[in-house]
Amino acid sequence: MNIKIKTISLLFLVVFSTIYFSACKKMDDSYRQFIEKGETVYIAKADSIKIHGGNNRVEVTWLLLSDPKVSRYKMFWNNGRDSIENSVTKTAEVDLVKVMLTNMAEGTYFFDIYLFDKMGNSSVKSTKSGRVYGERFQSSMLTRAYRSIKRTGNDVDVEWMPADTAVKQVDLQYLDTRGELKKIVVVDKKQSSIRLVDMPVNGSFMYRTVFEPELKALDLFYTPYVTIQLTL
The missing domain is CATH 2.60.40.2550 (Immunoglobulin-like)
Known part of the structure; x- marks a missing residue:
């Protein structure tokens, strides 16, 4: 009985050793192809x-x-x-x-x-x-709207509606009572009103809205100029 057990144990050991060394050889063969090509070189990314x-x-x-x-x-x-x-x-x-x-x-x-x-x-x-x-x-851009226009003596106050988040500024120009061209740039989106000094009676002004679609965009986008005729 003991002889049979020893024989079976020895046979199991021989089979296990054969399988183990065969597996190791396959692993060595798998890794050898990478080693023969040299170690991996890593390049820093962008x-x-x-x-x-x-x-x-x-x-x-x-x-x-x-x-x-x-x-x-x-x-x-x-x-x-x-x-x-x-x-x-x-x-x-x-x-x-x-x-x-x-x-x-x-x-x-x-x-x-x-x-x-x-x-x-x-x-x-x-x-x-x-x-x-x-x-x-460009087709989605809307000219900044104004809420009201009021005259105070020789001046005109324009009160604006809130600006779109992509609005960078408003470019406005008009001829004053002396016929001189006045240009105003409204860069503060929170600025609710501006004063047009020495505006002629029944004069007019024109303005456009400038959009910056993202911070540090390559280009600015402009709406067409709109002319507002005063009848105050």
Whole structure:
């Protein structure tokens, strides 16, 4: 009985050892292909990406920090259907890369950026979304409305309605009683009224509204001038 147990135990040990060493060999073979190609080289990714939209154009910027191996970039958008690539020169300082894309259709885009070294090693993907503006945005702009117009002596006070959040300023101009052209720029969106000094009786003024669709947008958008004839 003991002889049978010992025989079975020995047989089990032989089978287990064969399976174990076979598995180890397969693992060694799997890793050897990577070792033979050399160790993996990691490239620093695009840092601090910023996107500024404009009128059918967009600017994408990012920083190159301390990795001296970076030699070029490739950027994709439209789900990878469109791309641009170019070389970069890394200095000892923090470098700023700027890419301007023109003739862009209006809409929201996701930009995927990869950095490469001279051997073709790639960074991980960096992604940032941004918006391009155009005719649809322009058609949505409304001239800032005024609440009332009141004359006080030779002057006229215009009281404004609240401004849209995208309004940057109001450009206003008129001819005073001496025939001189006066220009006023209302840049404070919270400013509720302005005074037109020396406004002629039955004179007129014209104004337009200036929109900045996002902070530091590449372009400003303007409504047509509206002429207001006074009958006070």
